[in-house]
Amino acid sequence: MAERLSTQLGMRCLVVDKRNHIGGNAFDHYDSHGVLIHTYGPHYFRTNSPRIREYLSQFTKWHAVDYKILSHTDGRYWNFPINLNTFEQLIGRVSTTAEMEAWLAEKRVAIENPTNSEEVIISQVGWELYEKFFKGYTLKQWRRHPRDLDASVCGRIPIRTNRDDRYLSDNFQAVPKHGYTKLFENMIRACGDNLEVRLNTSYRDILPHVKFQHLVFTGPIDEFFDFQLGRLPYRSLRFEAESFTPEALASMAPQRAQATFPVPPQHYQPAMQVNYPGKEPFTRIVEIKHATGQNCSNTTIVREYPDDFGPGKEPYYPIPAPDSSALYQKYKALADEVSLKSAKYLPKNCGCTSISFIGRLATYRYYNMDQVVAMALKEFDKFCLSK
Numbered sequence: 001m002a003e004r005l006s007t008q009l010g011m012r013c014l015v016v017d018k019r020n021h022i023g024g025n026a027f028d029h030y031d032s033h034g035v036l037i038h039t040y041g042p043h044y045f046r047t048n049s050p051r052i053r054e055y056l057s058q059f060t061k062w063h064a065v066d067y068k069i070l071s072h073t074d075g076r077y078w079n080f081p082i083n084l085n086t087f088e089q090l091i092g093r094v095s096t097t098a099e100m101e102a103w104l105a106e107k108r109v110a111i112e113n114p115t116n117s118e119e120v121i122i123s124q125v126g127w128e129l130y131e132k133f134f135k136g137y138t139l140k141q142w143r144r145h146p147r148d149l150d151a152s153v154c155g156r157i158p159i160r161t162n163r164d165d166r167y168l169s170d171n172f173q174a175v176p177k178h179g180y181t182k183l184f185e186n187m188i189r190a191c192g193d194n195l196e197v198r199l200n201t202s203y204r205d206i207l208p209h210v211k212f213q214h215l216v217f218t219g220p221i222d223e224f225f226d227f228q229l230g231r232l233p234y235r236s237l238r239f240e241a242e243s244f245t246p247e248a249l250a251s252m253a254p255q256r257a258q259a260t261f262p263v264p265p266q267h268y269q270p271a272m273q274v275n276y277p278g279k280e281p282f283t284r285i286v287e288i289k290h291a292t293g294q295n296c297s298n299t300t301i302v303r304e305y306p307d308d309f310g311p312g313k314e315p316y317y318p319i320p321a322p323d324s325s326a327l328y329q330k331y332k333a334l335a336d337e338v339s340l341k342s343a344k345y346l347p348k349n350c351g352c353t354s355i356s357f358i359g360r361l362a363t364y365r366y367y368n369m370d371q372v373v374a375m376a377l378k379e380f381d382k383f384c385l386s387k
């Protein structure tokens, strides 16, 4: 929004972030071992929208990746998301799409309109694969039963009967060639003197001291309204990084060598992400070097531990479920009123006449990066029309 407003309309923008860096959760950095890692968990950019791709391509070149992941359960790796290779691993021999489809047809539970995450999976693959790959992971990740989560949560994961083993289905899949932080730095540079960035700053602390016409709020919507309708639930995460030198990797080589899932040189695991739906306390291990293609002899993996949200924790995920959506709708009604009339929640003399609520937290939606970019571009168009 700041890039559009300042470069297209010549408006002066102030970007305020509590953190000590730009880029929000898409921020990436080189760790002390020289490995580029995604600080707040893996960000796999993908989109079907030429508009979004073209917009971001002004600020970065791309490193194309077919994102591929594995699942690890019952003591072995599995191709994931479920596809013909996974089916062959399950039955222990070569198979065909026709055979897999016939097998699934027998296992599927007939549910016409799945309304929750359990139904959406059992209606596609039946109980066995649901229990193997989805139930445990989802319980860990959300601390909720899949039955108590919208169908859209597990419904994000494709299920295929061919050999397409990509994690995602969008036609453009790539990470910024020099990382996300560089992308944002280029965006900021494009704004020239029209943009000021203030880090380590809470917007609330500076509100009484700045005059502005429009506010773009990207934080949690319940926090904006002082939790007056109650607290929205979020899920948090804890990231645990571990780095390996070439010597450390070499000493592990014998136990890691596997013909079916070979580990490339200078890497720890066979894929950029391995999911753990079993008893392990973490949900996945990400080795982002597979995706960035960085040529570096060290490597870093990050284990992701799901965590309850609370004081001092980051609200990474809104929880898509009927109860939380009902509460969000009440906040949204407040936001709709405030966006137009503004001011009730801002200092009287700040000059603000309108507010935009943008992003995962401000709209309480489990959005991917491209969807958030689309939301911002749409909001900018709306802003232009209103002027």
Ligand code: UDP
Pocket: 071, 080, 133, 134, 135, 137, 138, 141, 153, 154, 155, 156, 157, 275, 276, 277
């Ligand atoms: N999921 C699962 N098993 C897996 C991967 C995903 O049950 O191996 C479910 C889980 O509920 C997860 C959701 O599908 O939260 C969405 O997965 P995705 O990988 O898109 O999650 P994200 O990368 O957004 O955390």
